[in-house]
Amino acid sequence: MSILVNLGGRLLPPEQALVPVLDRGFLYGDSVYEVLRTYAGVPFALSQHLDRLEGSASRIGLALPLRSLIETEIARTLSASGNADSYIRVMVTRGEGTFGLAPSLSDEPRLVILVRPLELPAPELYARGLHLAIVPVRRNDPRTLDPKAKTGNYLNSVLAIAQARAAGADDAIFLDLKDRITECSSANIFFVKESVVVTPPLTQGLLAGITRGRVIDVARAAKILVREEPHGTGALTQADEVFVTSTLREVMPVTRLTFLGESAPGPHAVGSGVPGPMALRLRELFRASVARGEMQ
């Protein structure tokens, strides 16, 4: 798999794309990033991703390079890659400077774009559904590092997926400090009860997933009832279906749940234990909307 890196405007193979150790992204996770994918070579929802990058940057007071520069560099890296379809990671660190936490010590932001051929989850995962673990580590409270900011400090998610994998699950579901479900380590979560699609509200402290938003839109356009409301784990055990959404997974069903730290951790089957019709339908509606060229 060939990765192409755009480091401050220079296109390099990863082994030559070196970032100084004094970069604050390395020292403190003081950076923001986005992950996009292309469909038929075109970055999906580019302007929404750049909006979210700007939102993340403004939450941590990081001055981004010009949006037009980021757009040009993404396009240049993509076309140099020659990939049919690509995974694109756009990172901006606060740059280098004298040692010390104060952001004022940094020089200028560093833009890094990483492009590699798109690799998607195996079709078997959609056929069997994911096994998710409700993990002991909690989602950052929005008053700490707000989960709405997609920063280079992803340790909260790293810990969650580590706990899930140690328990034999594919991924983690985070609860917040009030025991309410929030999201997964790198995906949003939904459940279905009596044909109503439910997902936690953004105000609860979670990333505003671009796929999440799009799935809500296509569901509502198809007259499917969608509610954004807080729920505890009981809603998952009683759900007819559970599924996750993300850029790379689109809409992926969840068929097993493990409750770490509880007396009967499981795994418990979700609904009838096989992928349900709503997840499949929403994935089809989502893909049809992408194919129509919506939200490019």
Ligand code: PMP
């Ligand atoms: N939540 C978290 C914590 C994530 O990292 C991601 C992936 N960016 C998502 C949700 C899904 O967001 P999107 O649909 O924009 O990929």
